[in-house]
Amino acid sequence: MWRVLWTLVARAARGPRSPRSCTRQGSGAPAPGSGATIFALSSGQGRCGIAVIRTSGPSSGHALRSLTAPRDLPPARSACLRLLSHPRSGEPLDHALVLWFPGPQSFTGEDCAEFHVHGGPAVVSGVLQALGSVPGLRPAEAGEFTRRAFAHGKLSLTEVEGLADLIHAETEAQRRQALRQLDGELGHLCRGWAKTLTKALAHVEAYIDFGEDDNLEEGVLEQADSQVRELELALSAHLRDARRGQRLRSGAHVVVAGPPNAGKSSLVNLLSRKPVSIVSPEPGTTRDVLETPVDLAGFPALLSDTAGLREGVGPVEQEGVRRARERLEQADLILAVLDASDLASPSSCNFLDTVVVRPGAGSPRENSQRLLLVLNKSDLLPRGGPDPRPDLPPHLLLSCLTGEGLNGLLEALRKELAEVCGDPSTGPPLLTRVRHQHHLQGCLDALGHYKQTKDLALAAEALRLARGHLGRITGGGGTEEVLDIIFRDFCVGK
Numbered sequence: 185m186w187r188v189l190w191t192l193v194a195r196a197a198r199g200p201r202s203p204r205s206c207t208r209q210g211s212g213a214p215a216p217g218s219g220a221t222i223f224a225l226s227s228g229q230g231r232c233g234i235a236v237i238r239t240s241g242p243s244s245g246h247a248l249r250s251l252t253a254p255r256d257l258p259p260a261r262s263a264c265l266r267l268l269s270h271p272r273s274g275e276p277l278d279h280a281l282v283l284w285f286p287g288p289q290s291f292t293g294e295d296c297a298e299f300h301v302h303g304g305p306a307v308v309s310g311v312l313q314a315l316g317s318v319p320g321l322r323p324a325e326a327g328e329f330t331r332r333a334f335a336h337g338k339l340s341l342t343e344v345e346g347l348a349d350l351i352h353a354e355t356e357a358q359r360r361q362a363l364r365q366l367d368g369e370l371g372h373l374c375r376g377w378a379k380t381l382t383k384a385l386a387h388v389e390a391y392i393d394f395g396e397d398d399n400l401e402e403g404v405l406e407q408a409d410s411q412v413r414e415l416e417l418a419l420s421a422h423l424r425d426a427r428r429g430q431r432l433r434s435g436a437h438v439v440v441a442g443p444p445n446a447g448k449s450s451l452v453n454l455l456s457r458k459p460v461s462i463v464s465p466e467p468g469t470t471r472d473v474l475e476t477p478v479d480l481a482g483f484p485a486l487l488s489d490t491a492g493l494r495e496g497v498g499p500v501e502q503e504g505v506r507r508a509r510e511r512l513e514q515a516d517l518i519l520a521v522l523d524a525s526d527l528a529s530p531s532s533c534n535f536l537d538t539v540v541v542r543p544g545a546g547s548p549r550e551n552s553q554r555l556l557l558v559l560n561k562s563d564l565l566p567r568g569g570p571d572p573r574p575d576l577p578p579h580l581l582l583s584c585l586t587g588e589g590l591n592g593l594l595e596a597l598r599k600e601l602a603e604v605c606g607d608p609s610t611g612p613p614l615l616t617r618v619r620h621q622h623h624l625q626g627c628l629d630a631l632g633h634y635k636q637t638k639d640l641a642l643a644a645e646a647l648r649l650a651r652g653h654l655g656r657i658t659g660g661g662g663t664e665e666v667l668d669i670i671f672r673d674f675c676v677g678k
């Protein structure tokens with residue numbers, strides 16, 4: 185019996201009826217224009233200490249020899265000091281460290297060379313021109329090095345996305361998340377799920393082929409069912425978290441709201457460390473929603489300053505209040521600001537009743553919005569006095585004027601944002617892109633069909649479909665269109 189099943193597992197893994205199997209190999213499609221040897225400046229533009237220029241492709245070794253004296257290739261993967269000169273004119277260009285990475289043990293899987301030159305613009309352009317004069321070499325397109333690495337199975341699609349995110353990471357949390365994805369954690373998880381599906385498929389196919397056979401162990405189909413059920417639970421849990429990973433990539437929406445003059449704009453300026461909003465003693469100063477991207481306690485956020493919420497004002501301010509309420513609806517996290525010395529005013533009470541403690545809304549808030557209540561202007565309270573309103577929901581005391589309480593607020597923000605964006609230092613790998621979410625949902629839908637159908641052939645087909653979706657997350661059978669979207673995120677030289 186086990187031999188039968190084992191053959192079927194192997195067959196299901198090969199996927200005789202579906203040509204796409206789920207492996208970490210690339211799409212199999214050659215990178216566009218591969219065959220040529222490409223070159224580009226891979227470090228940042230502008231004057232710098234060291235600039236790195238690299239090549240990838242079959243003529244890399246020839247290019248390296250043409251530019252260097254002595255003209256022999258350095259030992260693989262060791263840095264050597266060489267004089268670089270123009271291969272046609274012989275003009276010296278720079279003393280540089282050069283590296284030779286024979287394929288397939290290189291970033292792209294092809295022969296690669298690196299030139300670490302002095303970072304002046306004239307040196308860089310001189311070396312680029314020299315490389316352009318070597319037959320068979322051409323400048324690289326944006327993302328072409330990574331695309332070749334993908335095409336040669338060096339990186340899976342989720343790892344490519346991780347690399348793109350790492351290049352663009354601006355906050356600590358984004359860097360951690362990108363590094364985890366680049367390390368292949370998400371891909372590993374998907375491949376584990378795909379393996380479970382392969383086993384379930386083997387069970388179903390065993391039943392189709394040997395159902396009448398006495399040798400077949402009892403309960404083969406039940407085993408497949410229970411594997412599918414477990415997988416459904418795991419996928420659903422991940423999908424519930426899907427928005428978090430996306431917020432971590434693009435920034436959580438943090439909206440500062442409160443009654444007029446509570447110090448909302450002062451807080452926005454304090455958190456963003458720049459004068460984003462006008463601050464004045466006049467209530468109703470802020471009218472439009474002012475949005476600024478900030479690094480909040482290591483997490484990326486889009487911080488919005490809004491008009492003070494109050495009734496019975498002129499048409500322009502009323503429009504500001506309408507926009508503020510609209511923005512509040514879209515917030516992932518509300519920073520509710522009140523003037524600690526003015527908690528009994530009608531606008532404070534109204535804000536507390538309508539936004540902070542929504543009638544009938546228990547905790548946690550509906551639609552998973554989170555809220556931090558901040559009592560600002562604590563410097564106006566008697567020093568060391570009692571809490572101004574112990575009856576209020578949990579809150580933090582702050583003075584934008586003196587900065588007292590800022591560290592406590594940042595720590596609270598870190599905790600809240602870890603909930604909103606997911607904590608990349610712990611927990612399961614996050615789904616950072618709509619694409620991941622789409623395929624997980626597709627996989628779940630197919631598993632739904634599997635459960636509904638009575639026809640075993642259709643059930644097997646549903647499992648194959650489900651597995652195909654998982655495969656596409658890591659890049660098996662990636663269409664050119666998806667690849668184009670992902671590689672657009674890269675710069676030339678990466």
Ligand SMILES: Nc1nc2c(ncn2[C@@H]2O[C@H](COP(=O)(O)OP(=O)(O)OP(=O)(O)O)[C@@H](O)[C@H]2O)c(=O)[nH]1
Pocket residue numbers: 443444445446447448449450451462463464465466467468469470471490491492493560561562563564582583584585586
């Ligand atoms: N004493 C004291 N004054 C503060 C503090 N924070 C802000 N203020 C003052 O409070 C006034 C209002 O500050 P804003 O930041 O303009 O308040 P706002 O909530 O944005 O006001 P609107 O946009 O008009 O709704 C200004 O005069 C600030 O200098 C604080 O912590 N302590």
Ligand SMILES: [K+]
Pocket residue numbers: 444445463464465466467468469470
């Ligand atoms: K004001």
Ligand SMILES: [Mg+2]
Pocket residue numbers: 448449450461462463469470489490
């Ligand atoms: Mg303001």
